Amino acid sequence: MVGFVLVATLGLAAAPPDPEARIVEYLKQNVQAGKPVVVSELYNNVFTSPAERTALNRLFDVFFKIPLFAAQYQKATGRPPSLREIAERFRFEVPGETEVMLRILEADPRVPGFLSRDPATGQIVRVDVARIMADPRFSKVLERTIAGWEGKPAPAFSVTSWQGKTLTSQALLGKPYVLYFWFTNCPPCLKTSPLLQELYAQYAPRGVEVVGANADKVLELPFDDATRLAYAEKLGLRFSLVDLTPQMQQDYGMVSVFPTLFFVDGKGTVVRHLVSSQDRPSLEAAFRLALGDAAREGASRR
Numbered sequence: 001m002v003g004f005v006l007v008a009t010l011g012l013a014a015a016p017p018d019p020e021a022r023i024v025e026y027l028k029q030n031v032q033a034g035k036p037v038v039v040s041e042l043y044n045n046v047f048t049s050p051a052e053r054t055a056l057n058r059l060f061d062v063f064f065k066i067p068l069f070a071a072q073y074q075k076a077t078g079r080p081p082s083l084r085e086i087a088e089r090f091r092f093e094v095p096g097e098t099e100v101m102l103r104i105l106e107a108d109p110r111v112p113g114f115l116s117r118d119p120a121t122g123q124i125v126r127v128d129v130a131r132i133m134a135d136p137r138f139s140k141v142l143e144r145t146i147a148g149w150e151g152k153p154a155p156a157f158s159v160t161s162w163q164g165k166t167l168t169s170q171a172l173l174g175k176p177y178v179l180y181f182w183f184t185n186c187p188p189c190l191k192t193s194p195l196l197q198e199l200y201a202q203y204a205p206r207g208v209e210v211v212g213a214n215a216d217k218v219l220e221l222p223f224d225d226a227t228r229l230a231y232a233e234k235l236g237l238r239f240s241l242v243d244l245t246p247q248m249q250q251d252y253g254m255v256s257v258f259p260t261l262f263f264v265d266g267k268g269t270v271v272r273h274l275v276s277s278q279d280r281p282s283l284e285a286a287f288r289l290a291l292g293d294a295a296r297e298g299a300s301r302r
Contacts, residue, residue, distance in 0.1 A: 020055040023047060024094040031100065036108040058220070059101070062090050066105060067114055069256040070124070071132045076257060076275035080115075080124040088187050089258065091221070149273040154179070154264045155251040159213065159242040162229060167211065167242055169268070176290035177209040179262040181244065181255045183216050184223045184231050188277035189259045193235050195280045196261075200239045203287050210239035215258065218244050263290040
């Protein structure tokens with residue numbers, strides 16, 4: 001097992017009971033600049049219980065997703081993600097967990113130095129997207145995302161609804177639709193979802209569809225079907241809800257920032273790509289673009 005490194009011998013007698021908290025506290029004490037954290041050593045010699053190894057595997061997986069998330073966020077919003085936004089995206093709930101994960105990235109000599117941080121606050125002030133793009137581990141995934149989606153065909157998909165029915169892009173041909181990538185308890189999604197529902201209710205009579213692709217299972221979040229359904233009911237979501245698949249996530253540029261929305265017109269072309277929390281005017285303008293209103297209004301003025 002490579003990457004995410006460290007070997008140390010400090011005891012854990014006074015460590016907190018939660019497995020992930022134990023790992024975070026250990027890493028806080030042992031991460032050293034210029035020394036990678038060797039997961040195999042931690043796995044074999046330090047964290048040997050099944051619960052600890054599950055938590056360690058999760059952090060190892062996240063380690064390689066942070067650069068991708070940071071690059072996508074920077075390109076989509078024009079600014080770096082905050083520590084809070086990173087914590088929300090990756091479920092870093094242990095105090096200081098986001099900071100220690102960034103320290104591991106900065107300490108590992110095999111990871112390109114793609115972050116610049118404020119020494120006083122620890123906040124990221126710059127993401128070097130070019131350096132991330134130059135790394136073969138991330139470049140192929142980022143090429144499509146950063147190149148832009150608008151004006152390109154929406155990739156085909158086949159997913160299963162929460163009612164157990166198959167929903168495909170083929171079935172939506174000829175209709176404008178919105179693909180909404182979200183996950184349960186995603187803080188920015190909490191702001192966007194009710195607005196999306198309002199606009200869906202307003203524009204559904206004109207034939208627009210909204211497909212809410214829930215990423216809980218792909219992200220391995222600890223929510224069961226009943227919890228997801230109750231959450232959607234609480235928000236009053238009445239558009240189609242489906243489970244995101246790894247294939248669909250990959251085909252849409254390895255969506256890493258949530259929420260992400262693709263507005264597709266009746267010809268199957270992506271006309272607007274929005275990332276992160278959105279206000280009502282931005283969403284409504286995208287709905288109207290998918291419906292062709294903007295083009296018709298422009299023609300009537302000429």
